[in-house]
Amino acid sequence: MIEITINGKTCICEKGEYLLDVARRNGFYIPTLCHHPAIPGQACCRVCLVEVVEKGRSKIVVSCVYPVERPCEVYTDSERVKEDRAVVLMLLKERAPESDLIDALCSAYGAADGSRFIQIDGEKCIMCGLCVGACAKMGTGAISTVLRGTSKKISTPYDEPSKDCVGCLSCVSICPTDAISYKDDGQTREVWGRTFEIAHCRKCGVPIGTKEELELVAKRTGEETEELCPECRKKKMTDTMAHTYGIV
Template structure:
């Protein structure tokens, strides 16, 4: 175990543990956009900057991927951190001027007006890659980073409806800036240029997911697709166990 100091408070952690995780475990707030516990190592938004002092030398690091190797002092909101974070947010604001999340962070940290830079009209995406990572982890790989330079974006191949998409909305739910739009009226769901039928639980009528999403989950589990919501599925398993063991 290693003892470090965060904003004057002594904290212990394991060697190699990332600073962001240590700070959050000890109750310190560090803003993030591209960080998600299910998809590690993004480190592209740079909002989680902190100041680290080791042997009298200070440096700014990206806390979500900075491993603690030795005792040090950490400052999550020093003047230097605030200034650097404000610059990062100013640039992100120009990348995604329509994002309410980034706008709120800019106001919180006093980010300067970046209008001298070319903003991307109507954009919310900061190219953090969380959506593509979630899609890949799910096993569909329906979306990815396409094109290069200023035209770089997240999309389906050739911007055409992808046969691999199952309409699960994992991409939309994990997006930190709500850049992925979709429509859902309870009967159908539209996302990435495709329309999916929403299946409802055969017992209680609650929405379960798209037919493609249910089929994918069944294949991964090695089972047949079953149109039951989590609550009714749990009840079914309880009834089976009760019958098996003769519990009345």
């Protein structure tokens, strides 16, 4: 175990733990955009910068991927951190000028106007890669990073509707800036150029996912889907147990 201080508070952590995790566990707020516990190691937005002092020497590090190796002092909101974070946010604002979340962070940290840089009109994506990671974890791999330089973006192969997409909206749910557009009227769902039919619970009628999504789950589990929502599935299990043990 290692003893460090965060903003003057003594904190205990294991060697190798990432600073962001230690700080959050101890109640310290560090803003993030590309961080998600299910998809670690992105470290591309740089918003989670903190200042670390070791043996009298100070440095700025990316807290989500900085492992604690020895006792140190950590400052999550020092003047140096605020200045560097404001610059990062200014650049992100130019990359994603339509993002309300980045707008709010820019206001909170006093980010300067960066309109002298190239601005991508109507864009919300910051290329954090979380959506690609979530899609990969689903086992579909329907989207990826394509092109290079200022043209780089997240898309399906050749910008065509992907046969691998199941319309699960994992990419939409994990996106920090609401950059992925979709439509859902309760009967059909449109995302990444495809339209999916939505399945409903055969007991209560609530939407439970797309047909393709349920088929993927069935294929993975090797069991036929019952097309029941979590609540109705739970009730069915309870009723089965009650019948089995003669509970009235």
